[in-house]
Amino acid sequence: xxxxxxxxxxxxxxxxxxxxxxxxxxxxxxxxxxxxxxxxxxxxxxxxxxxxxxxxxxxxxxxxxxxxxxxxxxxxxxxxxxxxxxxxxxxxxxxxxxxxxxxxxxxxxxxxxxxxxxxxxxxxxxxxxxxxxxxxxxxxxxxxxxxxxxxxxxxxxxxxxxxxxxxxxxxxxxxx
Numbered sequence: 001x002x003x004x005x006x007x008x009x010x011x012x013x014x015x016x017x018x019x020x021x022x023x024x025x026x027x028x029x030x031x032x033x034x035x036x037x038x039x040x041x042x043x044x045x046x047x048x049x050x051x052x053x054x055x056x057x058x059x060x061x062x063x064x065x066x067x068x069x070x071x072x073x074x075x076x077x078x079x080x081x082x083x084x085x086x087x088x089x090x091x092x093x094x095x096x097x098x099x100x101x102x103x104x105x106x107x108x109x110x111x112x113x114x115x116x117x118x119x120x121x122x123x124x125x126x127x128x129x130x131x132x133x134x135x136x137x138x139x140x141x142x143x144x145x146x147x148x149x150x151x152x153x154x155x156x157x158x159x160x161x162x163x164x165x166x167x168x169x170x171x172x173x174x175x176x
Contacts, residue, residue, distance in 0.1 A: 001026070003025065003026055003027070004024065004025040004027065005023070006024070006025065006031070007022075007023045008020045008021060008036070016039075016040075016075070017037060017038065017039055019036075019037055019038075020036045020037075021033040021034070021036075022034050022035075036115070037113055037114040037115075038114070038115055039114060039115060039117070041076050042075075042076050042116075042117040042119050043073060043076065043117070043162060044082050044083075044089060044118070044119045044120070044121065045071045045072065045073030045086065045089075045118060045120050045166050046071060046073070046086045046089070046090050046098060046120070046121045046123050047071055047104075047120070047121070047122045047123070047167060048071070048072065048090060048096065048098050048099075048126050049124055050124075050126060053144045053148070053149065054071075054144050054146060054149050054167070055071075055072065055090070055141070056070065056071060056141075056143075056163075057071075057072060057093060057094065057138035057140070057141055058138060058139050058140040058142065059138040059139060061159075061160070064159070066159055068160060068163075069144070069152050069157050069158050070138075070158070070163040071166050071167065072094050073089055073163070074092075074093070076119075082119045083121065086101055086119065086121045087123075090126070092133045092134045092137070093132055093137040093141070094126075094138075094141045095128060095129055095130050095131050095141065096129065097126060097127045097129050098123035098125075098126045099123045099124045099126060100123065101123050102121060102123070102124075103120075103121055104122055104170065105120055105169065107165065109162070110161075118162050118165070120162070120165065120169065122170055122174060146171075149167060149171070150171065153171075
């Protein structure tokens, strides 16, 4: 059943995110205001695979007060092609320029409350360019063997939705 939208109003706006109240009605049911997080631009993440495994970042997330392994990812800039943004994020966060990117899929990870979209890519290989241009992104950047990536997933050491989705999808569909 498709809910009916009667309008929405802003509670907060920034270039990164807006918080809205949407006036919705469930057909044959209640009418109420639902909180919605709008994301004006997608995020892109990349599973970079090389001879030594998968390129991952070990980082802290202050919002959840947690540490975990993540794939290089970030927001695509306005006017930037999604694939270009994904490659830029890999280089900025790791210091490695990824090989050609191949689009895996896109998804809405929290579609019950947000229209934020993730676009996920895979890259075969990467060329080391130098230290990451944004060293605040990670405490460590490492090539992690595929067998260890599986262990990290089982151990719960990959906690962010974009990385968890990208890595499990890649392991399920791409690994031969």
